[in-house]
Amino acid sequence: MRCDDVRKSVTEGAPLDEEVRGHLDACPACAEEFEALRALAASRPTAPPALRERVLASFPARRRASWSFLRQAAALLIVGLGLGFAFGYTVKDSRERVIIREVPTVVTAPPTEDYITNVSIAGQRVYGKFVEVTYDGQLHVQKMVVDPEVKNYEQYCPVARQLESLSQKLPERVVYRKKY
């Protein structure tokens, strides 16, 4: 490709194809004239490494279960936990484990087994152990077993904030209140 062809092509707005780019790379005269284009192509920013970690970390959790179920389950869990903490449930220390007392909630319609299962799964996923969920007219998040290191409310806060962000769209049919 000749310099005249490149100049005509570039100034007329033709695509900057491989042939033109190759010429700009090889021809100092044209390169100087179209320095701005070369600079433009070279100025593409690189995604920060921290972004990669953030994005990739979010992938597996989202693929393990239905998002809608997970969101509902997480919402239910945080409301239950919030009630528990708000009304002063105690967290007892142990060398082996810590048990949070029953956190009762009420729903206006019986939840399905899948729904209950997903509440349990959400607890397992968040806390690494298990949450036992039963329904006897009320939905009970009965026992949460967590690591001893995670026994203080302050240490729950980051998790609570995460769950709060998931609970913004609570299903309307579910109403929560303290049992007593």
Next chain:
Amino acid sequence: MNDENLLERSLAGDADAFRALYDRFADEVYGYARRILGDGEAAEDVSQEVFLTIVRRGASFDRSRTFRPWLLTLVRNKAIDFLRARAKRPETKLEGEVLEALASVRPAGDATDAVEAALARLPFAYRETLWLCDAMGLTYEEAGAILGCDTGTIGSRISRGRKALRDYFSRNGHEVR
């Protein structure tokens, strides 16, 4: 493996495929978002949202199309949503001068190098079109699909944008190597 296959496998829960997809497009997604937003932190947020949207809604991708323009359209839409939220004017129709004004809101010190400064002086439509075609290497058809205009308009913007860019560099005598 091509882009569309990586998407399929990502949607099936293959973390390796998703990682490969991210590595292939992260710079383009982030770069385009940053070009629209003029703000690295906002571009990170938008980029993350874009990749999460791929996972959540990738099933809606039309298999008869190619992935890259679809992805960049998603970036553009998310970035405009972000600008809309930032302006707190959700009722505003983001067209023409309004969009340009919003996109021109750049944090102090962001346009520090010659290229950034030159781009910042271009009208938004030219800046965006130049970025897609000359920096990212999209075809005029692909850019037209993303920006919602025909290839003639793209060519016209490219021609004027290149001239403006070149004039700016000539006037200011920047060394850009």
